[in-house]
Amino acid sequence: MPQDHEQFMRFAIEEAAKGGADGNSAVGSVITRDGAVVARGRNLVTATHDPTAHAETVALREAGPALGSDDLAGCTLYTTFEPCPMCCGALMASGIGTLVMGARPEPSESRWRSYAVEGLLALAGWDEKLDVVTGVLVPECLEVRRHWEERNRP
Amino acid sequence: MPQDHEQFMRFAIEEAAKGGADGNSAVGSVITRDGAVVARGRNLVTATHDPTAHAETVALREAGPALGSDDLAGCTLYTTFEPCPMCCGALMASGIGTLVMGARPEPSESRWRSYAVEGLLALAGWDEKLDVVTGVLVPECLEVRRHWEERNRP
Numbered sequence: 001m002p003q004d005h006e007q008f009m010r011f012a013i014e015e016a017a018k019g020g021a022d023g024n025s026a027v028g029s030v031i032t033r034d035g036a037v038v039a040r041g042r043n044l045v046t047a048t049h050d051p052t053a054h055a056e057t058v059a060l061r062e063a064g065p066a067l068g069s070d071d072l073a074g075c076t077l078y079t080t081f082e083p084c085p086m087c088c089g090a091l092m093a094s095g096i097g098t099l100v101m102g103a104r105p106e107p108s109e110s111r112w113r114s115y116a117v118e119g120l121l122a123l124a125g126w127d128e129k130l131d132v133v134t135g136v137l138v139p140e141c142l143e144v145r146r147h148w149e150e151r152n153r154p
Numbered sequence: 155m156p157q158d159h160e161q162f163m164r165f166a167i168e169e170a171a172k173g174g175a176d177g178n179s180a181v182g183s184v185i186t187r188d189g190a191v192v193a194r195g196r197n198l199v200t201a202t203h204d205p206t207a208h209a210e211t212v213a214l215r216e217a218g219p220a221l222g223s224d225d226l227a228g229c230t231l232y233t234t235f236e237p238c239p240m241c242c243g244a245l246m247a248s249g250i251g252t253l254v255m256g257a258r259p260e261p262s263e264s265r266w267r268s269y270a271v272e273g274l275l276a277l278a279g280w281d282e283k284l285d286v287v288t289g290v291l292v293p294e295c296l297e298v299r300r301h302w303e304e305r306n307r308p
Contacts, residue, residue, distance in 0.1 A: 049218040051226060051248035057206050057240075064203040072205060085278055086211075086247050089240025092266075094205035112246075113279025123277065124239055125267025 005078070005100050008032055009137045012078045012102070015042040015055065016144045022047050026148035029055040029079040031063045031072070031096075038075065039063035055079060056087035060094050072096040080141040081105070085112060088120045091130060100133040102141030159232070159254050162186055163291045166232045166256070169196040169209065170298045176201050180302035183209040183233040185217040185226070185250075192229065193217035209233060210241035214248050226250040234295040235259070239266060242274045245284060254287040256295030 008030055015028025019042030031039040041059030045051060056079050064070045076098040077091060082105060091099055099117070121127040162184055169182025173196030185193040195213030199205060210233050218224045230252040231245060236259060245253055253271070275281040 045224045049222055049224045050215050051218045051224040052206075052211050052215050052244045054247070057211075061204050061206050064205045068203055070199045070203045070205040084243060084247060085274060086240055086243025089238060089243045090206045093208070093238060093240050111278075113277070115278045119277055120239060120274065123267070123273055124265075124269045 004035065005133065005136050008037070008076075008078045009080070009100065009102060009141070011037060011040070012055075012080050013137065013140055013144050015040050016080045016141070017147075019043040019055065020144065020148035020151070023152075025054075026145045027055040027079065027081045028144075029059040029077055031059050031075050031077050033067070033075045038066050052086065054084060054087050055081075056083050057090045060090050060096070064094070070094070076100060078136075080144065082117055085115055085120055088117050089124075092121075092124060092126050096130065098131045098133065100136055102136055103138050103145070104134070158189065159287065159290050162191070162230075162232045163234070163254065163256060163295070165191060165194065166209075166234050167291065167294055167298050169194050170234045170295070171301075173197040173209065174298065174302035174305070177306075179208075180299045181209040181233065181235045182298075183213040183231055185213050185229050185231050187221070187229045192220050206240065208238060208241050209235075210237050211244045214244050214250070218248070224248070230254060232290075234298065237271055239269055239274055242271050243278075246275075246278060246280050250284065252285045252287065254290055256290055257292050257299070258288070 011030045012028045016026045020026030024043040024046045029041045039062035041055045044053035072094040080102040165184045166182045170180045174180030178197040178200045183195045193216035195209045198207035226248040234256040
């Protein structure tokens, strides 16, 4: 695994921790181009009441204006947890080239039955347009989420 | 078809026309609760460079803060064109109860191969959680889009 995947995933984990500290789901994302971070995002659903403010979608929303284009071909999105259907669709809508992800939900804890990123990409004919790299810093991505779950347990 | 579906779809068509006039894709959406409009959205991708600013996602992003909750159960989203994978995922993420749509792309003009809203809902186990009403004011929804396409033809 290239070293920079781990480096950028650590930035995404920092975002996840910030989101969790604000009471949101502890998921974070960063978007890079040519080895530099162009946008960061963390889940803001609880803080803002915006149901679309998942980390990946927040980062994509920032990256376009930051780069002056809604076409993010050539960019890479790092995220600590498998993107949900909305965020996977947002990746497709942005034309981004690469997704690097950390942890995935256990099937029993997924809200989305038999959904997986790869299944939606196949359904949409997008499987050859988005490179998917899995398994980067999985224990660390799970750990930041576990801390948040423990704090938020009733 | 209930009369109010057509009434609210006409508001969505007004949003589509505004979006198209600003150079964006001519798609519009409104969200209602208890017979009143709580949010409107139009495609703003070209105007803002935000690749996630599709009409439905823009409306959902507004509705949560407007209602003070990220849970939009009990609301209905009207949209002039079939929601893409991102917007369909955003509907699921919001917990909205009903989708009312106008036109759908011809399979040959869809960016998303074999994707349809119903297919993604089934993949995610969401088909019983979102009521989908199709075919509302289809000619009018297509017409507003055709005007935009003719203006934007090279």
